[in-house]
Structure formats: structure tokens, C-alpha cells
Amino acid sequence: MSNFKDAQNKAHPNKTNTLMSALIVILILNVSMQIWLLYTGLNNALGQNRDIALPAFIASLVLFLIGFFWLYFLPMGYRKNKKK
Amino acid sequence: MSDQTEKEPNWKQDFPIERTQSTKVSRRDFARFLCLVSGGLAAGSAYVAVKANFFPPEEVKGEHFVCKAMEVPLGGTRSFVVEGSNIPYILIRLEDGNWRAYEQKCTHLSCAVYYKPGSGQIVCPCHEGFFDAMTGEVLAGPPPRPLPALEVLLNGDDVYVKAASPGHNKNITLKT
Structure with a gap:
């Protein structure tokens, strides 16, 4: 029985190539935003402004979860089923 | 095999x-x-x-004696550490007679800052950070925050410091 991953793995290499690039670009964007959030949260916490740290953490966690579930769409390429 | x-x-x-x-x-x-x-x-x-x-950082509790006022000339500074803490502070007697006390660690990368006599500026030599000696605010360079300040109290000839009042970042101006 075929599912989404099977269909994706059989897709044309051009398609998986584009998908992979898009995935990586979005992950890099997420990480960039998280670096900014960590910097801002830390800077404000050290400057006795503690209200920023918690929202920054929540936003960072949401971005991580997005990135984590994003990996489901990672093309796995052709699986080697043949055993020597 | x-x-x-x-x-x-x-x-x-x-x-x-x-x-x-x-x-x-x-x-x-x-x-x-x-x-x-x-x-x-x-x-x-x-x-x-x-x-x-x-786990917020502990504030300085009570008043702490630093030195006698006559020991610090105009434009002079004195390093000190508050009892029960190992954070270095710097006491500054500005040219106009005001007293200021700041944490001696730059808010950028914790280098030791020093007061440049006559300029009204506190300088971090590591990455050319400049702070206003009157307020502790950043004037130039990479430091992201003002220097944490202590309030200076003069009791006769004795110089004391205590935690800056809440909502009052700047030291009270005291003239000798």
C-alpha cells in the first residue's frame, strides 16, 4: 500500500531537490529567528527586564516544533531494499 | 559470511x-x-x-562602607568589592564633585572598565566601549546595556554604597 512518503520518494529528483532546498532555507530562517530571540531574551534579562524571557522562550519552542515536524517532509531518497 | x-x-x-x-x-x-x-x-x-x-540575581543589601572621601581625589577612582560578593565595583569622584559607583564589568564581554579623568566617560579598552560617567548609559561601542549602578551615600567623610533605588537607575547627586 502506498502512502505519502512512498509517493514522495518516487518523485522526480528535480522535485525532491527543490523540496530539500526549501526545507533547509526555512530551517535556517527558524534558527536565525531563534538566535535573535535568545539574544533579546538574555539581553533583557540581564538588564533587569524579565518580562521578555518567557515570551521569547515560547516563541523559540514553537519555532523548534515547527522545524521538528517539518522534518517529516524530508525526502528520504531511494531506499535500498536489496540485500547482498 | x-x-x-x-x-x-x-x-x-x-x-x-x-x-x-x-x-x-x-x-x-x-x-x-x-x-x-x-x-x-x-x-x-x-x-x-x-x-x-x-533565580534573579541577588541585590546588594544594606549600606557598605567603601573608603574615606579624602582618599579619592577629584577625577580619581577606587575599586572595591561589596562584602559577601565577588563582583568588582568602581567608585568615581567626578571633577564636578559628584560621586558615582558602577559595576566594573563591561556589559559587552565583562572586561574591566576604567574612568578616563577629565572626559566624563568610562571606557572599556577591549572593544572601545564608552559609557557616560554621570548616568552609566552607553555612549558608543558594542556594549548593549548601561553599567549597573550603586547609589553612593556620604556620611560625613565616609563614603557608603547601597543598592540603587527601584525605578531610579541613576545615582543621587551628592556634592561634598
Whole structure:
């Protein structure tokens, strides 16, 4: 029985190539935003402004979860089923 | 065991990883690594949030004697440490007679700052950070925050410091 991953793995290499690039670009964007959030949260916490740290953490966690579930769409390429 | 394995030298059986496999990072692995970094950053933010909300830094309690006023000339400074803490502070007697006390650690990368006599500026020599000696505010350079200040009190000829009043970042102007 075929599912989404099977269909994706059989897709044309051009398609998986584009998908992979898009995935990586979005992950890099997420990480960039998280670096900014960590910097801002830390800077404000050290400057006795503690209200920023918690929202920054929540936003960072949401971005991580997005990135984590994003990996489901990672093309796995052709699986080697043949055993020597 | 297959015939091929028998032909391979022993070291290949012990370390059956090809050179390309050990040196090449696929885009798939890179995406997974980015996700790992993302998790690390989220954990870092969690640490900052917990530390800021549940373990705030302790403030200086009570008044602490630093030195006699006559020991510090106009434009002069004196380093001191408050009892029960190892944070270095710097006491400054400005040219106009005002007293100021700041943490001696630059808010950029914790280098020791010093007062430049006659300029009204506190300087961090590491990366050319400049602070206003009157207020502790950043004038130039990479420091992201003002220098944490203490309030200076004069009791006769004795100089005392205490924690800056809440909502009052700047020291009270006291003239001798």
C-alpha cells in the first residue's frame, strides 16, 4: 500500500531537490529567528527586564516544533531494499 | 559470511566505513543538524527564562562602607568589592564633585572598565566601549546595556554604597 512518503520518494529528483532546498532555507530562517530571540531574551534579562524571557522562550519552542515536524517532509531518497 | 568479506583485510572489517561516507555531509543530515541546533537554542531560551524568573540575581543589601572621601581625589577612582560578593565595583569622584559607583564589568564581554579623568566617560579598552560617567548609559561601542549602578551615600567623610533605588537607575547627586 502506498502512502505519502512512498509517493514522495518516487518523485522526480528535480522535485525532491527543490523540496530539500526549501526545507533547509526555512530551517535556517527558524534558527536565525531563534538566535535573535535568545539574544533579546538574555539581553533583557540581564538588564533587569524579565518580562521578555518567557515570551521569547515560547516563541523559540514553537519555532523548534515547527522545524521538528517539518522534518517529516524530508525526502528520504531511494531506499535500498536489496540485500547482498 | 560471504566471499567478499573474506577477501577484505581485517582493518576493513573492523572499520567498515567508506571514506566518502565519513567525510560527506548530505543535505538530509544537514537539515537534521539544523533541527538539533534549533532544539539547543530553544533549550537555551528556556534556561534564560527560568533563571530570570525564578533565580534573579541577588541585590546588594544594606549600606557598605567603601573608603574615606579624602582618599579619592577629584577625577580619581577606587575599586572595591561589596562584602559577601565577588563582583568588582568602581567608585568615581567626578571633577564636578559628584560621586558615582558602577559595576566594573563591561556589559559587552565583562572586561574591566576604567574612568578616563577629565572626559566624563568610562571606557572599556577591549572593544572601545564608552559609557557616560554621570548616568552609566552607553555612549558608543558594542556594549548593549548601561553599567549597573550603586547609589553612593556620604556620611560625613565616609563614603557608603547601597543598592540603587527601584525605578531610579541613576545615582543621587551628592556634592561634598
